[in-house]
Amino acid sequence: MWHSKFELKNFSSVLVSVVVIGGVFFAGFEVGKRGTVAESQNIPITLGNLDLGKKTSADFSDFWKVWNTLNDKFVGSTTPNEQDRVYGAIEGLTSSYSDPYTTFFPPEESKQFAEQISGAFEGVGMEIGIREGVLVVVSPINGTPAFTAGVHAGDKILKINETDAMYLPVEKAVKLIRGPKGTTVKITFAREGQKNPLVIPITRDTINVPTVVTDPRKDGIFVIHLYSFNAQAMLLFRNALREFIISGSDKLILDLRNNPGGYLEAAVDMTSFWLPPGAVVVKENYGGKKEELIHRSYGYNIFNEKLKFVILINKGSASASEILAGALQAHKKATLIGDKSFGKGSVQELVEVGKASLKVTIAKWLTPNNISISDGGLTPDILVSLTPEEQEKKGDLQMEKAVSYLLGK
Helix, strand or coil, X not given: CCCCCCCEXXXXXXXXXXXXXXXXXXXXXXXXXXXXXXXXXXXXXXXXXXXXXXXXXXXXXXXXXXXXXXXXXXXXXXCCCXXXXXXXXXXXXXXXXXXXXXXXXXXXXXXXXXXXXXXXXXXXXXXXXXXXXXXXXXXXXXXXXXXXXXXXXXXXXXXXXXXXXXXXXXXXXXXXXXXXXXXXXXXXXXXXXXXXXXXEEEECXXXXXXXXXXXXXXXXXXXEEEXXXXXXXXXXXXXXXXXXXHHXXXXXXXXXXXXXXXXXXXXXXXXXXXXXXXXXXXXXXXXXXXXCEEEECCCCCCECCCCEEEEEECCCCCCHHHHHHHHHHHCCCCEEEECCCCCCCEEEEEEEECCEEEEEEEXXXXXXXXXXXXXXXXCCCEECCCCHHHHHHHCCHHHHHHHHHHHCC
């Protein structure tokens, strides 16, 4: 029987196996085949072949005039084949929506994206995104070449090798940064508090995203460092909670700093350890296009009010991290300490387009108390905002604050 200084509720039955409910969801990303577009290779390209599905007032005559003019008159060193021209047109259509997370992947890039979300790939190991139209580092993944080289969350990416990258789309930047193990990419960063750009050469390696590390401290506080909400996260997190309970501690720190997110289902499952059945974890708002979807707790609810619980977040905490932290903050189950989170609060669906794919934003995340995660991220209950340089010079003041809070100092 499990024992601790606080009451447990049905914990042993919860830990018997990983509960997988429904389909597989990525936090801020859904993998599905809804709305699959038929492959168009070897189909003559005429206006009659356009299957719009819905009535449209769009005039395609300009498009075909450009298509035919390029076909008849262009002279250059390289001429794309017809299918590549179709892909280029789709990329242009996609970019017209001005959403950094809505992206079309031609076949090769689609394959690379699938490899990336599987959890193991060759590159430098940092999550990147768009903030205010600028390419930034969401977080360097712990233990990877980018982390070791000193890349910080919030660094703006100015150049990748010799390519100007500040306003480059995320997927284009990823394509330039990734590469074979052992090769080097030179990235130029702008960093808050630094007058001059930083040029950092990073040697690529095979990136195996770490998941969970536990740290039972001598002062009686148990720390769980959660680095990713990947496919293994639910089981590994359960094992970490089992270790915490066996330790007999009633003080827990969940460290979500520099955790860029992962599967939504993992976030809902983990949050359920603190919430009763049916409690709202996160709301999926479709902007009026269809009814709001509410993701609710599975109701494991094993801890009572005697548990002293802190969640650490920072600028590198994004997506699934924000869902978990936002839910437990809203339900007053945990105290958030650290810096404001990244603010990755949108949902993407991956749609197959022949051998290519389209990642399209379909919804926004709202916390249980209707705060949009995209609007500036989560605000901690106790703000400990430090530049990376201050953190390096003064030590881990965010962790120190969490420890002193739990110890009542």
